[in-house]
Amino acid sequence: MFWKLQEDILDQDDIGYLVDFIKTTKRFTQFTKVREFEEVWSKWQGCKYSVYVNSGSSANLILISAMKELYGWRDNDEVIVPTVTWVTNISPVMQMGLKPVFVDINPLNFSFDFDQLKERITDRTKAIFVTHLLGFPSGIEGIKKAVAERDIKILEDCCESHGAHIDGVKIGNFGVGSTFSFYWGHHMTTVEGGMICTEREDLYNLCVLKRSHGLARELPQKHHDAYRKQYPDIDFNFLFLTDGFNFRNTELHAALGITQITKLDGYIKIRNKNFSDFLRICDKYDDVLDILQPPEGMSSFSLPFIFKSKEMKRRFQAELAGNRIESRPIISGNLLNQPFLRAYKNTCKATSAELVDKNGFYIGNNQFVNSEKLDALEDIMKKFFGR
Numbered sequence: 001m002f003w004k005l006q007e008d009i010l011d012q013d014d015i016g017y018l019v020d021f022i023k024t025t026k027r028f029t030q031f032t033k034v035r036e037f038e039e040v041w042s043k044w045q046g047c048k049y050s051v052y053v054n055s056g057s058s059a060n061l062i063l064i065s066a067m068k069e070l071y072g073w074r075d076n077d078e079v080i081v082p083t084v085t086w087v088t089n090i091s092p093v094m095q096m097g098l099k100p101v102f103v104d105i106n107p108l109n110f111s112f113d114f115d116q117l118k119e120r121i122t123d124r125t126k127a128i129f130v131t132h133l134l135g136f137p138s139g140i141e142g143i144k145k146a147v148a149e150r151d152i153k154i155l156e157d158c159c160e161s162h163g164a165h166i167d168g169v170k171i172g173n174f175g176v177g178s179t180f181s182f183y184w185g186h187h188m189t190t191v192e193g194g195m196i197c198t199e200r201e202d203l204y205n206l207c208v209l210k211r212s213h214g215l216a217r218e219l220p221q222k223h224h225d226a227y228r229k230q231y232p233d234i235d236f237n238f239l240f241l242t243d244g245f246n247f248r249n250t251e252l253h254a255a256l257g258i259t260q261i262t263k264l265d266g267y268i269k270i271r272n273k274n275f276s277d278f279l280r281i282c283d284k285y286d287d288v289l290d291i292l293q294p295p296e297g298m299s300s301f302s303l304p305f306i307f308k309s310k311e312m313k314r315r316f317q318a319e320l321a322g323n324r325i326e327s328r329p330i331i332s333g334n335l336l337n338q339p340f341l342r343a344y345k346n347t348c349k350a351t352s353a354e355l356v357d358k359n360g361f362y363i364g365n366n367q368f369v370n371s372e373k374l375d376a377l378e379d380i381m382k383k384f385f386g387r
């Protein structure tokens with residue numbers, strides 16, 4: 001057995017669809033396949049607008065840039081972020097001249113520490129950039145309560161939680177905008193890729209502009225005449241309405257999205273079954289392990305262990321490696337330990353992030369993890385713990 005963090009996720013159907021597309025298309029750059037993928041994604045996600053880009057990180061950067069412009073946020077306005085997430089949940093906030101304000105997590109359900117969240121909200125807080133970590137839907141009710149009546153926008157990074165839901169509503173539909181990643185190891189893949197989702201037409205238009213240099217011609221057709229009239233002296237094809245990036249993705253990647261999404265619900269079902277079997281296996285070791293408490297509606301990303309002792313974590317992780325089971329830190333552990341965030345180190349009491357950092361790691365969960373692998377894990381644990 002070799003239990004990798006991720007397997008070769010594209011199957012022969014995906015490859016066949018892509019090859020047929022390559023043989024017949026006349027255009028490879030962003031065009032109708034991208035629009036088709038955006039439409040099927042919006043339908044699956046239950047949102048009005050989707051913008052396909054070249055990564056989840058690009059989606060985050062566009063979203064923060066568009067929010068700052070749309071709502072007139074000023075430099076050094078504050079955006080609340082978790083201490084444990086992927087780095088490109090934090091860096092876009094800094095790159096856009098805003099200030100990340102760190103709030104620790106709850107290590108058992110990966111939501112925020114709500115007491116700390118309330119304390120960290122100030123007059124300059126413009127947004128809470130929630131990450132739904134590892135497929136656990138974050139406690140939106142608690143976040144809304146902390147925000148109370150203040151005009152603080154909720155943004156959702158769903159890059160590792162596709163299909164997680166709260167009371168039947170998919171995450172990504174609770175804030176002003178949300179983002180997804182289709183990188184290799186995620187619930188579905190377009191090899192590289194990301195999506196921005198929103199219900200707001202103004203935010204959608206800004207994201208579309210920013211995805212492609214700020215070019216007016218990228219907007220839906222119905223807006224073109226008004227801009228032609230407003231700027232008669234500028235060639236409409238080279239009219240730039242805002243500052244932008246080039247974060248477009250290609251028709252090839254979108255084609256993969258169109259076939260992968262048909263299998264996504266099935267993949268999520270397998271991941272969740274694996275996760276509940278994993279919890280059952282861990283349950284009897286609650287003297288050495290912190291037993292996770294996933295809320296209803298999860299869409300498992302990975303199988304995380306958090307040990308009560310650092311030494312036990314080190315030994316058990318080595319035991320798994322010896323049995324050819326790959327593992328890695330829980331995302332990147334406590335982000336406040338990272339060199340690029342040194343300046344924020346003492347701004348937040350990150351006790352739980354530190355626990356996850358020092359005592360935690362995860363192993364892979366995906367549609368290739370099955371009862372055979374989970375039985376092997378159970379045997380390894382029985383032998384290792386002697387019971």
Ligand SMILES: Cc1ncc(COP(=O)(O)O)c(C=O)c1O
Binds near residue numbers: 086157158159193
């Ligand atoms: C929470 C989170 N946000 C953002 C990203 C970035 O996505 P990408 O790798 O597509 O840039 C990831 C990637 O793993 C992630 O887990």
